[in-house]
Amino acid sequence: MALAHATPAERLLTRKDYMALYNAGHFAPDARIELVGGRLYEMPSMNSPHSEVVQRLMRYFLPLLADQRLLVQLPVVISDFDEPEPDLAVRAKFAPHRSKPQGQDLALVIEVSDSTYGFDRNRKLPAYLNGGVAEVWLVNLPRMRVERYPRATAHVPEILYTPNPSATLEFEGVRIAVDELLGNLPRAEDE
Numbered sequence: 328m329a330l331a332h333a334t335p336a337e338r339l340l341t342r343k344d345y346m347a348l349y350n351a352g353h354f355a356p357d358a359r360i361e362l363v364g365g366r367l368y369e370m371p372s373m374n375s376p377h378s379e380v381v382q383r384l385m386r387y388f389l390p391l392l393a394d395q396r397l398l399v400q401l402p403v404v405i406s407d408f409d410e411p412e413p414d415l416a417v418r419a420k421f422a423p424h425r426s427k428p429q430g431q432d433l434a435l436v437i438e439v440s441d442s443t444y445g446f447d448r449n450r451k452l453p454a455y456l457n458g459g460v461a462e463v464w465l466v467n468l469p470r471m472r473v474e475r476y477p478r479a480t481a482h483v484p485e486i487l488y489t490p491n492p493s494a495t496l497e498f499e500g501v502r503i504a505v506d507e508l509l510g511n512l513p514r515a516e517d518e
Contacts, residue, residue, distance in 0.1 A: 339365025341407050363450050365408035371442060375513040376468055380439045381414050384466075387503050391417055395424065405430045405458035411451055414439045417498070419461065430458030435498055441468040452476060464496070471509050 340348075345362045354360050359370040373381070381399070391397040398416040404427050405411065415437040418424075422432035436455050440447040444467055455463045456478050465474040473488040473496060488494045494505035 339408055340367060341365070342404065342410050343407075345410065359412070361412055362408065362410040363454060368446070370412075374441060377439050377441050379512055380466055380468070380508065383508055384415050384437060384439070384503075387501055387508075388415065388417065390501070391499075396420070398428070402427050403430065403433060403436070404428070405454050405460075409454045409458060411454065413437060413451075413455075430455065430460045433460045435462050435464065436460050437464045437466065439466040439468065444469060462498075466508070468509075468512075473505060473508070 340362060342362060345360075345367065348354070348367075349360075359372070361368050361370055385397075385399060388397050396418040398413075398418070400412050400414060401416070402410050402412050403416055410427070413436045415435075416428070416433050417435040418428055418432055419434040422428065422434075425432065433455075438447045438451060444465070447465055452463055452465065456476065459478075461478050463476040463478075465476070467474055471490060475488065475496070488496055488505045490506045490509045492506060496503040496505060496508075
C-alpha cells in the first residue's frame with residue numbers, strides 16, 4: 328500500500344494568539360517582539376545612529392504630541408496577523424482615539440532602518456500599505472536616504488531623499504531638512 332504524501336499546514340499566529348503568549352509570560356520583559364505576517368520577530372536593540380534619528384524625528388514632530396497624534400515605538404493594529412511597533416506613527420487628524428490605533432487611523436508611519444532594512448522594506452512596508460496606512464517613510468541608514476511611500480504609489484517610492492542642502496521632507500506643516508536628520512550621526516562601531 329502506497330503512503331499518501333501530505334504537506335503540513337503552516338499555522339500563522341493571530342494578534343489574539345500573540346497576546347495570550349505575552350500574557351502567559353513567554354517573552355522576557357525587555358524583549359522587543361513584533362507580530363508581522365502572523366510570525367513573531369524579536370527585533371534587535373537600537374544602535375546609536377538609529378536612536379539618534381528617532382530622537383531627531385521626535386523633535387520635529389513634537390507639535391503633534393500635544394494633540395495626542397504622535398506615537399513613538401507603540402504597537403499599531405494593521406490586521407489580525409500584524410501588530411508591529413513602528414519607530415514613529417502619526418494618527419490622522421480625525422481618526423478615532425484608540426489605545427492601539429489601526430492602519431486606517433494612521434496618516435504616517437516612519438521606520439528607521441539599519442540592519443533591519445530588508446525586513447522593514449519587504450515585510451513591514453507591504454503590511455502597512457495593505458493595512459490602510461496613508462504614507463510610510465523608511466529611513467534607510469545604510470544608504471543614508473529617506474524613502475517616501477505614499478499608499479497610492481504602492482511599493483514604489485515616490486521620492487528618495489538624500490542629504491543635500493535642498494532636500495526637505497514635508498508632512499502637515501512639519502519640514503525636515505534631510506541634511507539635519509541624517510548628518511553627523513554617531514557611529515555604531517563606537518558603542
